Amino acid sequence: MAGDTRARILESATDLFGIRGVDAVSLDTIAADVGVAKQTLLYWFESKDDLVQAVLVQTAGQLAVVIEAAIRASSDDPLDRIEAVVRAVFRPAVRRPSLLGLIGQVSRLAPEVAERFHDELRPLVHRAVVYLRVEMDRGRVRAGDPRLIAALCYATVTGVATEPEALRGVGWLPNTAELRRLRTELLAFLRAALTPAS
Amino acid sequence: MAGDTRARILESATDLFGIRGVDAVSLDTIAADVGVAKQTLLYWFESKDDLVQAVLVQTAGQLAVVIEAAIRASSDDPLDRIEAVVRAVFRPAVRRPSLLGLIGQVSRLAPEVAERFHDELRPLVHRAVVYLRVEMDRGRVRAGDPRLIAALCYATVTGVATEPEALRGVGWLPNTAELRRLRTELLAFLRAALTPAS
DNA sequence: ACATCTCTCTACCATATGGTAGAGAGATGT
DNA sequence: ACATCTCTCTACCATATGGTAGAGAGATGT
Secondary structure (H helix, E strand, O other), rough: OOOOHHHHHHHHHHHHHHHHHHHOOOHHHHHHHHHHHHHHHHHOOOOOHHHHHHHHHHHHHHHHHHHHHHHOOOOHHHHHHHHHHOOOOHHHHHHHHHHHHHHHHHHHHHHHHHHHHHHHHHHHHHHHHHHHHHHHHHOOOOOOOOOHHHHHHHHHHHHHHHHHHHHHOOOOOOHHHHHHHHHHHHHHHHHHHOOOOO | OOOOHHHHHHHHHHHHHHHHOOOOHHHHHHHHHHOOOOOHHHHHHOHHHHHHHHHHHHHHHHHHHHHHHHHHHHHOHHHHHHHHHHHHHHHHHHHHHHHHHHHHHHHHHHHHHHHHHHHHHHHHHHHHHHHHHHHHHHOOOOOOOOOHHHHHHHHHHOOOOOOHHHHHHHHOOOOHHHHHHHHHHHHHHHHHHHHOOO
């Protein structure tokens, strides 16, 4: 209880920002959710932008940890490894839509905030690109521009993970069982797209 | 000039909402952009929500027209036809990011507004699903749940098309030539994912 | 005992924003 | 000539919101 106020603010803000949108959530709303006064938020974070940035940096950090763990635990085969990473990213994203829901908003946030987030993501992306290039050279992943292939995988996974509501809206995803089937289909889809041409 | 005020408002609002975000753009901003007083906006649209809804409905309508045209002009082969549709959707999305930029915001808008947009999109989705099912039965598209495959294609294309800024942020897309290469890679990616297993 | 640091509170404010009230200019129908 | 309709304007307001001012309670170091 004592000393964890900052962490509780971050957690609450992550969920609220991710689900309702950064602009739609006021400091008062977050404060009420955490159970403190608004000024307490402004003691811990200089401004709302500062809070948004902290949320994004933390989220990126958690994503990185999850991905690292998935990579270490996976087999050497690149398609299996990619599947493991996608599963790892998809799991928290489905349980807690806010995590990836934030990502869809980044490009519309204050430039410095967005930049700070991208700083955090860049090393991850760089590693993925290098990895893809190596495996393409080995012929274990379908040839192509590794940067663009990485971008496509990223777009597909975040597209699916960040917009469950949008997909629900047009009648695609009535429940979580359906969501699991979507994940399965996504993995087959990516595998087919990445398997080297015989 | 006379009588086109409503259309000019819609066009300006589409761009501003799509690029900066619905919440970040005030009625005053739009009015200044169009060159009229704010009240003029409120003469043509009951409220900001009403304007947002009109923008979304128009956007969905334009997408539908573009897609219909692409389908009619394409060959009978399903992979070619899908490629034609993706090209058709991608083109205006790249030239005018606002068009698809809006889509990423739908799930966070007022429920009635989002619902109205989904109403517009549903028939398109339904057609796509029916089409995929038929071609899967014929063995001309890789087997799978047609609804989920449609969802994946949708997620991939919108993911790529709506987040050029995000992709740019992590160092992927410095210019339009790169964007064209991304489109080419996207088409190969989708083709590989949808080609029936031999 | 005192000073300092950590943390949270109440009270308040300036500004932005969606929306209202109501007038009026010009075109069109009868 | 008059009424009505279309369209746009100025002036104004209520509210939400990010942020400031400044106090004070409790813990910790010397």
